[in-house]
Amino acid sequence: MHALVFIKQVPDASQVRINYETGTLIREGVPAILNPYEVHAVEEAVKIKQKFGGKVTILTMGPLQAADALKECLSRGADKGYLLSDRIFAGSDTLATSYALYEGAKKIIELEGEIDFFFAGKQAIDGDTAQTGPGIATRFNIPLVTYLTKLDEVNLEEKYVVATRLTEFGQETLKVPIPVFFTVEESLNILSHSPLPWLVKAAQSKIEILSGENVDLDKNQCGLRNSPTIVKKAFTPEKKQRGATLTGTFDEVVDQAAEKVAPFLNNIL
Amino acid sequence: MSNLKYDVIVVGAGPAGLAAATVLAKAGVKVVVVERGQFAGSKNVMGGVFYSDCMKGIIDDFPGKAPVERHIIDQRVWLLDKDSFVGFNHKNELFNKKPYNCHTVFRAKFDSWFAKQAADAGALIITRTLAKEAIIENNKIVGIKTGRPDGDIKADCVIIADGVNSLLAKSLGFRKEIKRESVALAVKEVIGLDEKIINERFNVKSGEGVTIEVTGNFFNGEAMAFIYTNKKSISLGVGMVVEDLVKNKINPNDLMESFKAHPSVVPLIDGGETKEYLAHLIPEGGYKDMPKLVGNGVMIAGDAAMMVDAIHREGSNLAVTSGKLAAETYLEAAKTGDFSEKSLSLYEKKKLKESFVIKDLKKYKGVPSLLQHNKRLLQQYPKLINNAAYEILNVNGISKNDKEKLLWKNMKSQIGVSNLIKDLFKLWRNVG
Amino acid sequence: MIDLNKIDSDISHYKDIWVFIEQTNGQAEHVSFELLTKARELASQRNCHVAAVAVGNSVAHLAEDVFKYGAEKFYIVEDEVLKDYRTEPYRDAVSELVVKYKPEIFLIGATTQGRDLSGTVATVLRTGLTADTTKQEIDQETGFLWMTRPTFGGSLMATIFCPKHRPQMSTVRPGVFKAIPLDAPVNGEIIEIIREKIEFSEEDVVKKILKKVISSEGNVTLGFYDVIVSGGKGMGNKENFNMLKELADLLGGTWAGSRKAVELGYIPQTRQVGQTGQTVHPKLYIACGISGAIQHLVGMQTSEIIIAINTDKDAPIFNVSTYCIVEDALKFVPKLIEELKGMQSTRRAQ
Numbered sequence A: 001m002h003a004l005v006f007i008k009q010v011p012d013a014s015q016v017r018i019n020y021e022t023g024t025l026i027r028e029g030v031p032a033i034l035n036p037y038e039v040h041a042v043e044e045a046v047k048i049k050q051k052f053g054g055k056v057t058i059l060t061m062g063p064l065q066a067a068d069a070l071k072e073c074l075s076r077g078a079d080k081g082y083l084l085s086d087r088i089f090a091g092s093d094t095l096a097t098s099y100a101l102y103e104g105a106k107k108i109i110e111l112e113g114e115i116d117f118f119f120a121g122k123q124a125i126d127g128d129t130a131q132t133g134p135g136i137a138t139r140f141n142i143p144l145v146t147y148l149t150k151l152d153e154v155n156l157e158e159k160y161v162v163a164t165r166l167t168e169f170g171q172e173t174l175k176v177p178i179p180v181f182f183t184v185e186e187s188l189n190i191l192s193h194s195p196l197p198w199l200v201k202a203a204q205s206k207i208e209i210l211s212g213e214n215v216d217l218d219k220n221q222c223g224l225r226n227s228p229t230i231v232k233k234a235f236t237p238e239k240k241q242r243g244a245t246l247t248g249t250f251d252e253v254v255d256q257a258a259e260k261v262a263p264f265l266n267n268i269l
Numbered sequence B: 001m002s003n004l005k006y007d008v009i010v011v012g013a014g015p016a017g018l019a020a021a022t023v024l025a026k027a028g029v030k031v032v033v034v035e036r037g038q039f040a041g042s043k044n045v046m047g048g049v050f051y052s053d054c055m056k057g058i059i060d061d062f063p064g065k066a067p068v069e070r071h072i073i074d075q076r077v078w079l080l081d082k083d084s085f086v087g088f089n090h091k092n093e094l095f096n097k098k099p100y101n102c103h104t105v106f107r108a109k110f111d112s113w114f115a116k117q118a119a120d121a122g123a124l125i126i127t128r129t130l131a132k133e134a135i136i137e138n139n140k141i142v143g144i145k146t147g148r149p150d151g152d153i154k155a156d157c158v159i160i161a162d163g164v165n166s167l168l169a170k171s172l173g174f175r176k177e178i179k180r181e182s183v184a185l186a187v188k189e190v191i192g193l194d195e196k197i198i199n200e201r202f203n204v205k206s207g208e209g210v211t212i213e214v215t216g217n218f219f220n221g222e223a224m225a226f227i228y229t230n231k232k233s234i235s236l237g238v239g240m241v242v243e244d245l246v247k248n249k250i251n252p253n254d255l256m257e258s259f260k261a262h263p264s265v266v267p268l269i270d271g272g273e274t275k276e277y278l279a280h281l282i283p284e285g286g287y288k289d290m291p292k293l294v295g296n297g298v299m300i301a302g303d304a305a306m307m308v309d310a311i312h313r314e315g316s317n318l319a320v321t322s323g324k325l326a327a328e329t330y331l332e333a334a335k336t337g338d339f340s341e342k343s344l345s346l347y348e349k350k351k352l353k354e355s356f357v358i359k360d361l362k363k364y365k366g367v368p369s370l371l372q373h374n375k376r377l378l379q380q381y382p383k384l385i386n387n388a389a390y391e392i393l394n395v396n397g398i399s400k401n402d403k404e405k406l407l408w409k410n411m412k413s414q415i416g417v418s419n420l421i422k423d424l425f426k427l428w429r430n431v432g
Numbered sequence C: 001m002i003d004l005n006k007i008d009s010d011i012s013h014y015k016d017i018w019v020f021i022e023q024t025n026g027q028a029e030h031v032s033f034e035l036l037t038k039a040r041e042l043a044s045q046r047n048c049h050v051a052a053v054a055v056g057n058s059v060a061h062l063a064e065d066v067f068k069y070g071a072e073k074f075y076i077v078e079d080e081v082l083k084d085y086r087t088e089p090y091r092d093a094v095s096e097l098v099v100k101y102k103p104e105i106f107l108i109g110a111t112t113q114g115r116d117l118s119g120t121v122a123t124v125l126r127t128g129l130t131a132d133t134t135k136q137e138i139d140q141e142t143g144f145l146w147m148t149r150p151t152f153g154g155s156l157m158a159t160i161f162c163p164k165h166r167p168q169m170s171t172v173r174p175g176v177f178k179a180i181p182l183d184a185p186v187n188g189e190i191i192e193i194i195r196e197k198i199e200f201s202e203e204d205v206v207k208k209i210l211k212k213v214i215s216s217e218g219n220v221t222l223g224f225y226d227v228i229v230s231g232g233k234g235m236g237n238k239e240n241f242n243m244l245k246e247l248a249d250l251l252g253g254t255w256a257g258s259r260k261a262v263e264l265g266y267i268p269q270t271r272q273v274g275q276t277g278q279t280v281h282p283k284l285y286i287a288c289g290i291s292g293a294i295q296h297l298v299g300m301q302t303s304e305i306i307i308a309i310n311t312d313k314d315a316p317i318f319n320v321s322t323y324c325i326v327e328d329a330l331k332f333v334p335k336l337i338e339e340l341k342g343m344q345s346t347r348r349a350q
């Protein structure tokens, strides 16, 4: 069994504040963390490994400091971490990111062998796009299961899994052949407490760095220049201030309130 | 069972632990640091003034690339009354000379930088792991148990630097539960402001910083507060001895709110936005509350050993120094391979004793209880001084002579001459 | 999957605005009509047509609704294999249509299904996709679509465009736009239903659905909604949340609450807003009986319009509210519902 988990290091969004004067984010002093969904992806991959044997490999694309996030994954039981880092990737949008990660994953297959399970988080809390996972799965042309909440069954002999995912209306359970690509929810599992030797091993481990040179890729599909979407401008929503207090008699206030929300009234008959 | 074995285990990646680990690692000792936080510094709090001198012999080019905010050139003290304060300050160009005397720092950044230095020197830093208790064999500490499966680690020596609440020191019986009167609860708020605005409001240039220590009857004489400048923010804090908080049913958040609303504070923070809100304990008992510092195979450093000089807002430097001295003691002991209490007592009996740590702590040992038992010192005097200043400066047709007489009369009636003399004498003995 | 060589890279060949009609068991999602309404506005500026696209085993009957909301063409793919939503066959059906008919803009609802589908379709087509947008406008100068979306949990907004690839794709959160039916069918417009036959066989679809569980409370992604009616301890008990559900329904949104509401058992944790719950930034957030503790505020203060109803005029929630209502929510909300229902029926009558 070989699982590959795509992880991202992100600024802790709950600690990001806005500078309203300049309209920029204050990222200074905000710690970088492992995107919360991926913690659960690693946990699930390691659970499969513990049951069936095999290995869990981690891949991230980012700056060199993202090695910290990879080490956290190793301390949670993953076996090896790869960091895809090169200036040519800077400014990639999701299409370019999924391309780079796809080529990176192919390199990992070359180095570490075929992959049965691909995992990514449901979304990264900095961009919230939720596109990277589906993008990579599509490039590999393997079945995609987004919003995974439960891995009901893993059958390596017959090469299938039974998996439950979230839908708009509840849950659905699917039978899917391996290899398969999951993007996971936080409710997928409860994090376990890794044994101390794992942490020691992780702290001593070396992260493999992959660059645009040692991965076979088309530079014309990478980075800001080759990203179809372009950020025209970024701005901060206006700072909230205490607004108008609706005054008058009870009925008058009801009328005013109704007027304010009326534009949202559902028009479906 | 795991068989993790090191020369030294350091518990806690705060200034004390990281100083010890860096010194040991640089000397080639196999050292592991066990830290419960997500990363070193993740939950650590201090007002923010870090003195540079203690880093000598640990990080030689300090501050170098260390994440420091502003170096302090102007130190102010305020005695705060309801609408006013009387203050004095000391600003000196000498503080603009390198190496700088002290800087403001953010612990989350500072501690993780420090941990990186220790790791680069060869120390192994294990985070997200709680040290629960010591492993004792034959009356000697041989390692620790952590909160993780297969979590035991063995070592010849353990340096305990797990901060004010020291689980480890308690588990060894070296320390009792902290008494409510010897620990203060401090809350701190970081308020983001433009660098230029800070420079203007505090009358400094970029890079230069100001500290304001605040006390007085505004807090009923029972709290201490501070205002420190960072690059692009201001740190505000209020601390109060837990006993007083409980007794007076005060919520520290309310204390902070009233401080922020004081007419002397408002102009400094106006327009700023709260970026962080933190709370932490400060051991204020001083010398008298220090636990047993050495045992067979163990030494205690920093806040875990109650090494805080509450009067001079010094703690991190005492922590660094004591951590370094504990490491040096280990290196001495390693020459003979004897890590018994007797051998390690070098740490307490000689190294600490000869350093400023114990000298300062001893010098001010009476102060915490003096202040705790003579509320008058911080309740009535500041009020009288504020009144006096007002009376003298407010021109209203009464002669200065008459005003002085009136003030003296007030003081006599409110405090009494004998009390006044007693207080002055006590203060002189304890602080002078 | 599509042969990449079949994709036309000349962007001048692409025209019209498409809206994906999300349906479950033959029932269309409201967001699809919201998007059709918006598409009408964009199309008038681009001087082009609005088309709807639906995929399923039986979707032709949606034509009436789709045309009512402004579609001038309706592309459908019907096949037994497409009965339930599954990524891969839906992806292929939709991609085929795009490659063949070349829309300039393609809008999809940012629901669980829409997000799943759009990410794969955009990758197949090698075009840009802007997720979770809250604003769509045509740049008069270039004719490009400007798509605005929140990032960093709503702390920052970004306006994004896609100049060199077609279609310009984006997902749009439910509730962002209003669904307004046409008064009358547009005169002289040809409305076309194109039945597209694409070969599918069940053997080719490797993913099988074993079971579907429809839950009433279940896992809601509050961030998907653009109207949220939220209640706190001040709602008094669990039953009183029914009025919030009713109000949310009227406004095409969903309901949620504070942590105290969770702790008191009024609502499930899956509907908690705040630091330890979900972060939301809807167009409209109505807070009833919520004090506005900082841990709650961080989860909702970037909402565009905030209306708070609280008996305490100094409640901190008012500091971030667009409209402050100092009233008893238990009395106020029922009255408001009554008023809104009145407005709705008058509108219908017109």
Ligand SMILES: Cc1cc2nc3c(=O)[nH]c(=O)nc-3n(C[C@H](O)[C@H](O)[C@H](O)COP(=O)(O)OP(=O)(O)OC[C@H]3O[C@@H](n4cnc5c(N)ncnc54)[C@H](O)[C@@H]3O)c2cc1C
Binding pocket: B011, B012, B013, B014, B015, B016, B017, B034, B035, B036, B037, B040, B041, B043, B044, B045, B046, B047, B048, B049, B050, B051, B129, B130, B131, B132, B161, B162, B163, B164, B166, B167, B168, B186, B187, B188, B237, B239, B280, B281, B282, B301, B302, B303, B304, B307, B308, B313, B314, B315, B316, B317, B319
């Ligand atoms: C509000 C405030 C303002 C202050 N202002 C100043 C100032 O301006 N200047 C100054 O010099 N000092 C100041 N101090 C004091 C200073 O913060 C401390 O003296 C100093 O941090 C002590 O360092 P330490 O390494 O001993 O402990 P800590 O910094 O508390 O570090 C202890 C470490 O151990 C970890 N830990 C705890 N228990 C365990 C366990 N069981 N297992 C594993 N890890 C554990 C903790 O997570 C932490 O990282 C202030 C303190 C406060 C609260």
Ligand SMILES: Cc1cc2nc3c(=O)[nH]c(=O)nc-3n(C[C@H](O)[C@H](O)[C@H](O)COP(=O)(O)OP(=O)(O)OC[C@H]3O[C@@H](n4cnc5c(N)ncnc54)[C@H](O)[C@@H]3O)c2cc1C
Binding pocket: C231, C232, C233, C234, C235, C257, C258, C259, C260, C261, C272, C273, C274, C275, C276, C277, C278, C288, C289, C290, C291, C292, C293, C294, C295, C296, C299, C309, C310, C311, C312, C315, C327, C328, C329, C330
């Ligand atoms: C670490 C931590 C994390 C937390 N995370 C979250 C979180 O994610 N989300 C969250 O919401 N909270 C969170 N909290 C809790 C938060 O601090 C508050 O306790 C909580 O938000 C308060 O909920 P409330 O506003 O419903 O209740 P209260 O604070 O009790 O407020 C009730 C309000 O209702 C008003 N009221 C009463 N009756 C009526 C009436 N009839 N009509 C109108 N108004 C009325 C009152 O005036 C009052 O303002 C967290 C706390 C901590 C410590």
Ligand SMILES: Nc1ncnc2c1ncn2[C@@H]1O[C@H](COP(=O)(O)O)[C@@H](O)[C@H]1O
Binding pocket: A006, A007, A008, A035, A037, A038, A059, A060, A061, A062, A094, A097, A101, A119, A120, A121, A122, A123, A124, A125, A127, A128, A129, A130, A131, A132, A133
């Ligand atoms: N740079 C990256 N490196 C590795 N994995 C990534 C990267 N960006 C996104 N991912 C994965 O894709 C998921 C969705 O990200 P996003 O599309 O940015 O919301 C994340 O949770 C990660 O698992």
